[in-house]
Structures are given as structure tokens and as C-alpha cells.
Amino acid sequence: MEIPVGLGPENGAHAPDTGQLSRDGRWDTGRLYLAIAKGAFRRYSTYRAATVAGTVTNTVFGFILAYTFLALWQARPGLGGYDTAQAVTYIWISQSLLVTVAVWGGGFQDEVQDRFRTGDIAIDLYRPVDFQGWWLATDLGRAAFHLVARGLLPTLVGALAFHLRLPTDPLVWAVFLLTVLIAVVASFGLRFLVSLTGFWLHDSEGIRAVMLVVAMFFSGMLLPIGLFPGRLGELAHVLPWAALIQIPTDILLERRTGGAVLTGIAFQLVWALVLLAAGRAAQLLATRKVVVQGG
Amino acid sequence: MSLIELQDIRRSFTIRTKAGRLRREKREVHAVDGLSFSIDAGECVGYIGPNGAGKSTTIKMLTGILVPSSGRLRVAGVDPARERVRLARRIGVVFGQRTTLWWDLPLRDSYELARRIYRIPDARYRANLDRCIELLDLGGLLDTPVRQLSLGQRMRGDLAAALLHDPQVLYLDEPTIGLDVVSKARVREFLREVNTRQGTTVLLTTHDLVDIEQLCGRVMVIDHGRVVYDGSLDGLHAAGQSERTLVVDLAEAGPAIEVAGARVVKVEGPRQWLAFPAQQSAAPIVAAVAARYPLADLSVREPAIEDVIARMYAEVAIG
Ligand SMILES: Nc1ncnc2c1ncn2[C@@H]1O[C@H](COP(=O)(O)OP(=O)(O)OP(=O)(O)O)[C@@H](O)[C@H]1O
Numbered sequence: 001m002e003i004p005v006g007l008g009p010e011n012g013a014h015a016p017d018t019g020q021l022s023r024d025g026r027w028d029t030g031r032l033y034l035a036i037a038k039g040a041f042r043r044y045s046t047y048r049a050a051t052v053a054g055t056v057t058n059t060v061f062g063f064i065l066a067y068t069f070l071a072l073w074q075a076r077p078g079l080g081g082y083d084t085a086q087a088v089t090y091i092w093i094s095q096s097l098l099v100t101v102a103v104w105g106g107g108f109q110d111e112v113q114d115r116f117r118t119g120d121i122a123i124d125l126y127r128p129v130d131f132q133g134w135w136l137a138t139d140l141g142r143a144a145f146h147l148v149a150r151g152l153l154p155t156l157v158g159a160l161a162f163h164l165r166l167p168t169d170p171l172v173w174a175v176f177l178l179t180v181l182i183a184v185v186a187s188f189g190l191r192f193l194v195s196l197t198g199f200w201l202h203d204s205e206g207i208r209a210v211m212l213v214v215a216m217f218f219s220g221m222l223l224p225i226g227l228f229p230g231r232l233g234e235l236a237h238v239l240p241w242a243a244l245i246q247i248p249t250d251i252l253l254e255r256r257t258g259g260a261v262l263t264g265i266a267f268q269l270v271w272a273l274v275l276l277a278a279g280r281a282a283q284l285l286a287t288r289k290v291v292v293q294g295g
Numbered sequence: 296m297s298l299i300e301l302q303d304i305r306r307s308f309t310i311r312t313k314a315g316r317l318r319r320e321k322r323e324v325h326a327v328d329g330l331s332f333s334i335d336a337g338e339c340v341g342y343i344g345p346n347g348a349g350k351s352t353t354i355k356m357l358t359g360i361l362v363p364s365s366g367r368l369r370v371a372g373v374d375p376a377r378e379r380v381r382l383a384r385r386i387g388v389v390f391g392q393r394t395t396l397w398w399d400l401p402l403r404d405s406y407e408l409a410r411r412i413y414r415i416p417d418a419r420y421r422a423n424l425d426r427c428i429e430l431l432d433l434g435g436l437l438d439t440p441v442r443q444l445s446l447g448q449r450m451r452g453d454l455a456a457a458l459l460h461d462p463q464v465l466y467l468d469e470p471t472i473g474l475d476v477v478s479k480a481r482v483r484e485f486l487r488e489v490n491t492r493q494g495t496t497v498l499l500t501t502h503d504l505v506d507i508e509q510l511c512g513r514v515m516v517i518d519h520g521r522v523v524y525d526g527s528l529d530g531l532h533a534a535g536q537s538e539r540t541l542v543v544d545l546a547e548a549g550p551a552i553e554v555a556g557a558r559v560v561k562v563e564g565p566r567q568w569l570a571f572p573a574q575q576s577a578a579p580i581v582a583a584v585a586a587r588y589p590l591a592d593l594s595v596r597e598p599a600i601e602d603v604i605a606r607m608y609a610e611v612a613i614g
Pocket residue numbers: 293294295308309310324325326344345346347348349350351352353
């Protein structure tokens with residue numbers, strides 16, 4: 001809709017706004033989200049102490065779990081179809097993805113929660129930037145930082161200390177990175193929905209706690225989903241959490257090859273889109289609630 | 296045609312309170328209750344009223360983050376709630392108690408982001424940023440993370456962020472809250488510049504009347520969601536029936552003076568305070584006192600605007 005002429009700029013200083021979504025406009029929007037993502041990347045890189053502590057934690061847990069798995073696989077070789085090297089590799093890769101994909105929640109969630117508490121959330125609504133798009137961009141920036149700091153470093157340590165089964169084909173690595181990207185988006189979709197409950201509940205802390213347990217279990221962080229027995233395994237394979245850790249690691253371990261790679265990516269994409277769409281619907285309701293009911 | 300127009304705007308909130316174990320009571324709060332006013336482009340309007348009067352609620356409706364329950368509202372010709380995002384490009388908002396800046400990043404990053412959000416052309420961005428840096432003395436702060444800024448520095452940073460895209464209207468909700476005298480002066484100086492040089496329309500909410508005295512040609516007092524005064528600051532004295540005070544020091548302590556046109560409000564030894572209507576001349580009262588009592592000294596005190604407004608708030612509360 002056009003702003004009626006004559007109510008437009010009072011003096012030349014006010015930029016005209018034609019409101020058309022031109023190619024320039026889309027280009028500008030792209031640059032805006034890039035700027036937001038870069039800002040988030042830089043922001044996380046300022047938390048040096050937290051990054052060091054976190055990376056050390058991931059590495060230590062990598063060692064503990066790798067030795068546990070070694071013992072387990074010694075007792076039950078070939079468990080779940082993983083050989084011993086694959087099992088140990090699974091540990092290091094899942095440790096690397098844990099924070100990147102934010103399996104346990106966090107990232108923008110802490111910030112949004114803070115903004116609910118202080119009431120700053122209202123400010124986010126009057127900014128001419130899409131709320132979901134804004135937080136997704138910050139989360140991608142964060143994930144990029146965490147992939148390097150809390151993903152790459154522990155994996156390198158793991159590769160020095162253990163015999164890991166990593167692919168030599170650069171294409172597999174490229175596909176792996178793509179699935180990590182989709183995993184972050186799917187994880188964002190889940191976390192965004194959880195955070196939006198803050199518009200209705202005084203505090204989404206409880207839901208977050210429940211989600212943490214569910215995510216830890218169904219993402220395959222504790223044990224590969226392939227090891228889950230019967231019905232539980234079938235269920236775990238179709239829930240959205242399988243898109244977070246299980247599919248990217250299976251692709252990197254080349255347990256999924258050929259057509260299975262494509263179905264894996266398709267599975268991830270479907271969940272990512274469904275969750276984003278659900279988040280969008282929830283956002284509409286939330287905005288209406290704030291604007292109409294006054295928060 | 297006015298830039299901002301409100302016609303009989305009402306906004307109520309439903310508050311649910313627990314009454315007993317299962318029963319819940321619904322109560323309506325009329326935060327804004329039939330508000331009508333208009334503001335022309337280029338005005339600087341002070342918007343004052345006691346706590347809970349409905350000031351912030353008004354500003355929220357003007358920015359479009361809250362819809363009125365009823366009434367007609369137009370800002371720059373559009374209905375804010377229906378075209379919130381589009382209007383956001385033409386208005387600037389500063390909430391004194393909140394910040395739009397990126398907490399963990401240098402101030403500069405927030406400005407770069409604003410440039411992308413509002414699609415500010417490069418040349419304009421440079422010019423506006425330079426001007427803000429100069430007027431708000433931000434030069435040394437650009438590379439400081441926002442969380443390390445003092446309250447006054449952060450407020451200056453927020454003001455700049457709200458103005459980079461050349462908004463037509465600037466809404467300020469308590470922009471000087473918590474600032475020291477020097478920071479307040481600087482912020483006021485800047486706002487005056489923005490209003491007079493840039494022609495930006497300013498609507499300012501505050502509890503500090505000095506802000507209004509120094510900046511606003513027009514003041515609106517609201518209470519219980521209605522306008523109780525709209526006019527010049529000077530006019531407030533007349534409307535508020537304010538009084539001047541004659542302080543007399545007599546040669547010795549005595550009973551309260553009796554003189555026509557004034558009444559004694561306080562006696563402290565030989566010193567007495569006499570109140571009389573602000574519009575009236577002090578001369579006849581001084582003459583009458585001097586004729587009947589031995590005078591050592593005297594002075595006349597102008598009414599404090601605070602007192603005028605305090606009285607106005609109190610009257611509305613009773614009436
Ligand atoms: N979201 C809300 N839900 C319920 N009541 C609200 C809401 N927002 C405001 N109110 C009520 O509306 C009234 C007006 O509030 P408002 O914040 O506009 O006052 P104000 O003039 O800004 O006061 P202050 O000087 O304290 O900032 C108050 O009684 C307040 O409790």
C-alpha cells in the first residue's frame with residue numbers, strides 16, 4: 001500500500017519509500033541479514049573465556065565418551081552396524097556439532113528470554129525487520145562461529161589422539177557442511193517455537209528444560225539412533241531431532257551414500273521448512289497478541 | 296494537515312486477577328480514555344502527566360505496536376498499527392529505559408546495522424553519522440562495546456541510532472531519565488538542534504520539567520488517559536491557578552500579617568510567607584504591608600512549575 005502523496009517527505013532529507021520489492025530491495029535485504037549474521041559471529045567471538053572453557057569441555061567429554069564407546073564396542077563389536085573407528089568418530093563429530101547445532105537449546109534463546117523479561121521484546125516489533133528472520137540470521141552467525149571454535153578444534157584433537165574414520169572425498173565434506181547448515185535451521189525452528197511460548201507463558205524455562213532432555217535423547221547425542229530398539233528406533237528416525245546430529249554424522253561416516261544422502265537431506269529440509277512455517281504462524285499470533293491485547 | 300492526529304482515542308486493558316482459589320476477576324483499565332489532539336510538522340511537544348497517566352501507552356499506539364480500542368489515529372497519513380513496518384522507516388523512537396543498540400558490540404556496529412535496516416544511502420549515512428558524532432560527542436565511543444558505556448553515553452548512542460534515517464517524527468519516552476546534569480544538558484541541546492535545524496517533529500515524555508521548559512513550545516498534560524491541559528508552558532500558570540510568594544522579614548516576630556489580596560501560608564519567627572495569585576502585581580501588597588508593619592527585608596518568589604503541575608495532578612485526582 002502506498003503512503004498518500006503530500007504526506008511524504010516534509011523536506012528533502014526524508015528518503016522516499018516506494019515500497020516496491022525491487023531487485024535492489026531484495027539485494028538490500030540479503031545484505032541486512034548478512035550484516036546481522038556477521039554481527040552475531042563477531043559478538044560470540046568476543047566471549048573469549050567462555051569459548052576456551054567450552055572448547056575444553058567438548059574435548060574432555062570427547063575423550064571420556066570415546067573411551068566409553070571403545071570399551072562398549074570391544075564387548076559388542078559392530079554394534080548398530082558401526083565398526084569401532086566409526087563409533088569413535090561418531091563421538092567426536094557429535095561433540096563438535098552439539099553446540100554448533102545447539103542441540104541443548106541456547107544461542108538466541110537466552111537473548112530472547114532476556115528481552116521478554118525486560119520488555120525489550122516490544123522494541124523488536126517496531127523495527128522494520130522480520131522478527132524470525134532477524135533471529136535466524138543471528139543464529140546462523142553464531143553457528144558459524146561455534147562450528148569453527150567448538151567444532152573444528154575438538155575434532156582436530158580427537159583426530160590426533162584416536163584413529164578416526166573421516167572421508168577423503170571433498171564432496172562428502174561439502175554435503176556434510178550443507179546438512180549441518182540445514183540442521184542449524186531445523187534446530188532454530190524448534191528453538192524459535194519454544195522461545196515464542198514466552199509470549200503466552202511468564203517464562204519458558206520449564207519447556208526449555210523438557211526440550212533439552214527430549215533433544216538429547218532423540219538427536220542421537222547419547223547413543224546413535226540406530227542403536228535404539230524396535231519401535232523407539234522407528235519413532236526416533238522420523239522425529240525432527242534426527243535432522244540435527246544423526247543425518248549429518250551418517251553422511252560424514254559414509255553410512256548414507258547415493259540415494260540415501262538425498263533422502264536424508266530431503267528429510268532435513270522438510271522438517272526445517274515445517275518448523276519455520278510453524279514458527280511464522282506462531283509469530284503472527286504472538287504479534288497479534290501484543291498489538292491487540294497489549295502483551 | 297497535521298502530521299499526527301488523534302481523534303477520541305481509547306485504549307483499555309483487561310487485567311485478570313486471582314480472586315479466591317478458582318475464581319478469577321476481570322477488570323478493565325482505561326489507560327487512554329478519549330484522547331484527541333493533533334501535532335503539526337516541526338513542533339516540539341512536551342507530553343507530561345503523573346505515573347500511569349497513559350503516556351507510554353500513547354507512544355506505543357503512535358508507533359503501531361499497540362492498536363487503539365477505538366478512535367481514529369493517523370501518523371503521516373497512515374494508520375500506525377496497520378502499517379507498522381512501513382511507518383517505522385519514517386519515525387524514530389527512543390525509550391529511555393530500553394536500548395536498541397547491540398549490547399556486546401561496538402557502538403559503530405549498531406549504526407552500520409541501522410544503515411542496512413533503514414537502507415540509508417551512503418552519503419546521507421555519512422553526513423548524519425558525522426553530525427551526530429559531533430553534536431553528541433560520540434567520537435571516542437564508537438569502538439566501545441555498548442555494555443561498557445555509561446547510562447548517559449548509551450542514551451546519546453541511542454539518540455544517534457534513532458536519527459540516522461532522518462525520521463520525520465521522533466518519539467522520546469523519558470530520554471533524560473537517570474542522566475546527570477551535564478548529560479541532560481547535552482541531550483537537550485541535541486534535541487533542540489534536531490527540532491529547529493532539521494525540522495524533525497518531536498514528542499517528548501518526561502518527568503523532568505526542565506526538559507519541557509528548555510525545549511517545548513507546547514505542553515500537553517494528561518491524566519487518567521485524558522488531556523487536561525494543552526497549550527504553552529506560560530499558560531500553565533494561569534490554568535493551574537499558580538501563586539507567587541512574597542517573603543517578608545519583619546523587625547521582630549509577631550502574629551500573622553493581615554493584608555488584603557494575600558494570605559499568610561507560613562510563619563517562622565520574624566519571617567512570613569504570603570501567597571497571592573501569580574497574575575496579580577506584588578506592588579499593592581508590598582505597599583500595604585510596609586504601611587502597617589516595620590519591614591527589614593522582602594523578596595518575591597516566582598511559582599515553580601513543579602508546584603503548578605503537582606497541584607494540577609492533585610486536582611484531577613480529586614475532581
Ligand atoms: N500491557 C498492559 N496491560 C495491562 N495494563 C497496562 C498495560 N500497559 C499499561 N497498562 C496500564 O495502563 C495505565 C497507563 O500506563 P502507561 O504506561 O501508559 O503510563 P505512563 O503515563 O507511561 O506512566 P509512567 O510515568 O509511570 O511511565 C496504567 O494504569 C498501566 O498499569
